[in-house]
Amino acid sequence: MRSLFADTRFRNLFVAQVVALTGTGTGLATVALGLLAYDLAADRAALVLGAALAVKMVAYVVVGPVVGAVADRVPRRRLMVGADLVRAGVVLLLPWVAEVWQVFVLIGVLQTASATFTPVFQSVLPDVVTGEKDYTRALSASQLASSLETVGSPLLAAAALAVLGYSSLFVGTAAGFLVSAALVAGTAVPAVTARAEGGFGTRVLLGVRLFRAVPQLRGLLALNAVVATVGVVSLVTTVNVVRDLLGGSDPEVGLLLAVCGAGTALAAVLSPWAARRASTRTVMLSGAVVSLAAAAATVLVGLHPSWPAAVVAWALVGAGPGLIMVNTGRLLRVSSGLAQRPALFSAQFSLSHACWLVTYPLTGWLTVVAGFTGTWVVLAVAAVAGTVAAVTLWPRTGADLIRHRHDGADHAHVALARWTGRGWVHSHPIVVDDRHPHGPVPV
Template sequence: MLFEVLRNPTYQRLFSAQIIALLGTGLLTVALGLLAFDAAGEEAGVVLGTVFFIKMVAYVGLSPLANAIVSRLPPRRVLVAMDLIRAAAALCLPFVDSVWQIYLLIFVLQGASATFTPTFQALIPEILPDERQYTRALSLSRLAYDLENLVSPVLAGLALLFVSYHWLFGGTVFGFLLSALLVVSAALPRRERAQQAQPFLDRLSRGMRIYLATPRLRGLLSLNLAAAAIGAMVIVNTVVIVRAGFGLGEPQVAMALGAFGAGSMTAALLLPRLLDRLDDRTVMLAGAAVVSTLFLGLSLGLGSFTRPGWPGFLALWLVVGFCYAVVLTPSGRLLRRSAQREDLSPVFAAHFALSHACWLVTYPLAGWLGARLGMAETALVLGLLAVTGVLTALLLWPVRGDKFVLEHEHTDLDPADPHIADAVRTPHGWRHAHVFNIDDRHRRWPS
């Protein structure tokens, strides 16, 4: 069962902290829109666009740097400190009186999130070493994100019937504080001392070096580009398609986004059993190929999102949401398999930064193309970008090179090194086979 993983008390508390923090973030999103209108009037859209740009810049630029800075600290202290920083930033937002103050506080808040999230994600595979349980935890996490998109606006709407939007920031503060309390109460694993002894520059670059030297992770990055291209089209342009294309109202916009979320949640529920039978590469590439082909077919064959009719469009968005989750949900499994325990945190931070760099490209591309070319043409361009991501993943992540146990040769280790105690002597060094990850002894992937 999907929910059997919640029997683990440590994971149960961390998952509860994640849900509560997500709900608080959802309330923040609604409140920010209303605050932006108060601060900038008709320029509120510009303010919100800049806010989302700042969020992505913080994610991409600060995640590896922050991970290197805090890697000497126990994970509990890092998570609690970041929750408290986020709570303090949210507490200040209702009192701003100029736009630049919004930008500054959002940068602080999202910078803390760029530190919190990879640290949190890297802890879960240590708490749940069994792969079946970890897969179910990934599906629950996907489910939590999708439910937050549905529940937070409803909670915000109910609250606004009785209080002003400023009180929504109070809900955000409460969410982060409660998240910190749950983290404090959880029994978390200790950080390895070997990682703590590394020089700062090595800690700063370590995650990126491991990530970019591992074929399956280079393939994962390409698939993240494909998912970002499709996701940006949905998030940025659904409102335009529904309102301008179909001539429908705001409830139908919510319905379309709900169909996308329903598809994603369906995938989260089905993926654990699917991944018990099929390997990650097959499942993720199939999902990316299907959704890319759908976008290209729609653009080339129909020329308009309105051609399938409203029910057909909802069904399309349902399938797109399903495939989107199929591509993204197994990512944690690949990251866990591709790093030693002490390297999980920098590798998750590298993935966090690189995957959001894809969104930093596709978000403005979806908006700019949609405003100037039209929806079908935008879907064609983003669909081609997604296809490029799929083809690149096929090249960078070959099925023959994705074995976990790899035979390889060491030419630069001391003969007394215990790592090669079971190796066979060759004319050039020492040859053996084991589960292979990039680390200090293995700096290149075997050819």
Template sequence: MLAPLANRTFRHLFAAQVTSLVGTGLTTVALALLAYDLAGGDAGLVLGLMLALKMVIYVALAPVIGAAVARFDRRRMLVVLDIARAAIVLGLPFVTEIWQVYALFLALHLCAAGFTPAFQATVPDVLPDTEEYTRALALSRLAYDIENLASPGLAAVALTVLSYDALFAANAATFCLSALLIVSCRLPRPAAQQARRFRDRATQGLRVFLATPRLRGLFALYFAVSAGGAMAIVNTVVLVRDRLGGGESDVAVLMAVLGGGSMLAALALPRLLEHVSERRVMLTGGALMVGALLAGLAGSGFAVLAAIWAVIGFAGSLIGTPAGRVITRSSDEESRPAVFTAQFALSHACWLVAYPLAGLLGRLDESWIAFAVLAALAAAGTAAAAAFWPSEDRSSLTHDHPEQHHTHEHVHDAHHQHDHEGWEGPEPHSHPHRHGPLRHAHAFVIDDHHPAWPRG
């Protein structure tokens, strides 16, 4: 599990991720306290609107931001976005109006929408070995789950000696430390980006996602993840306090169990994926999610609910952790940042559906209705994934190329074997060229020369 940390670049990137996660967790607590100071009893509404705003930014604007920064040096861009986030967080203690909170929150997550997909796309370039990359994904998942469990406790301890404004300063410090860690390592040079119109850059990842069967399956599975996750995240407090008569400590226990299930799957996955395909692992996660939600129809006590929450966490990690492998296998170096950006937007679109749905259903007197509807959503997502994602999912596919004339930057790979007159310049270079009709086989991804998936 710890083997990827032997790679200095990944070690620094992972440390940057962990420090940013801790700081963000502290800010989540501080924002709740700030909202209460400014809005009083309407603080819950303010926080709910901020979370909805975050989802809208991630869904609607992440591809646009990704296209805007695609041609920048990746290390420099990550550092600039970290410093920008630090500056924004430092401004939060000085706000006096709710609209100012919304404005800074909007700016903060615009930066995150550019940072996170670019960061995710960098890791497979740093760790090209599939097994090492799988362990790195598991480590990242563990870091995320541990942060969810530890941040509330860290914030509580900090608040015994500091004001909540100091939590914002701590978050700014973590972003600065993250920037220093990224500066301290040399990132692989990304592949040259083709000259494209802005609209084409903004939609490139989405086009690859929708044209690749296994990525359509991944998108469908995110509905299963969000259905179970939203049920647990949104309705735990309602189920514990109103239905079971429990206290705040019981709520904390259930959330810890949810994270524990996720961590257990992350620990098991590197070994499991050596023997079992991503498709089988992830569809199993979808089936477990459906089963866990259906188990909630029984309306049993705290112990059964804890078991359900553990399975939801476990199933969500079975789906979410291998996603990076699936995306890496379905993209090339040039398109990978755009595809990770599309995954970022599409996965949050699923949460944008599931969060309000779980909240509305959770208000009903009968909790089984929420479990039933969300189980149906998870089942639909899992069934669609099984249909979209072929069981025989080969990377190398035999396919035909029709004759084609076009101009773009290229090197002399299997698709570019042509004569030159001397003026074209060193590779990679761009000039008009012709592709004759061709039938061959290789690791297939959607790109300029392969705009559609082969039939059969």
């Protein structure tokens, strides 16, 4: 890990990600937005905040494919710096709004910029960290930072509010985005060396077509559903579980959320070790199994509420989806060529958030209609269905190697292949790229 952070490019990008997360994650901007909504709408604040979060998810789903279509045409450093500057400008405007509709407009712009920065950052990382082991460590460090942010940034917001008004949180968030922009601007981001073919419309749909064409990506889509189905338990129900089911206080809400973050952090720490000992398919499906254990544990909490049971359940809720999320980048990297990579990372960003767009309102509605236990039973059944779909859609050959034929004489690509009289035959993971536009042709 030390050698990884010795790379100035990775170190700058990592710090930029951490600074940006502190603003847009669960900390400064989120706390400030909640207080702003209360000032504007009072007893309707929850409705306003919920609608603002819905705007965020819609922006993520819609903007992701568009970003993928332009990320190989526009310098990626310029895209990330521009997104950071837009985000800084928007959060500085938020304290001045006087109407609820203005909040929605500004949040839409803010999240559009975030939906630009994040997938571009994710597509740059494998070009900066080229070694497989180092890239796995980079993904682990990135997920660990995200997990620790869920614990640290709310505490930072609380400390700031103890001495300053909530408007100061917006100023701090803007400063973070400016620091992120400066770090990215000073980093030598590799240029895209290959471009996806076709017009704008074709490129917008390229990532979705890759998910349809590649078996392991179809499995990943099912795993995205598992992550959203299990992870939503922590994000949507924690407050009510602590206050209503366990009889706890507001500080204990933060503690239970911290347990979930610790579970994800543990998954991030263990992922490089697991990646050295098992295939990506095995590691990610293991994350699905842990997610099923988490779903079962939440049902037990509903039937027999207790703090020990809740702590175990929430730790598993963090660990299971964490194992899947940390290793997603590795899977995307080996499933596409350089020309397809920006579109594929953007499609993953969009499709994964589409799953959350379904589970967020579903969980909120079920909690009111069916109670905690009924909600968690439904989510557990959905998680089982997603896991079964992932196992079915992602065959073992999609995780390891597929023996296939090239009819052309691309000797640079088939240097280790043998000639069979009908074509060159060799093996590697399933990938859709310029040499395999429709996927490898199996022998």
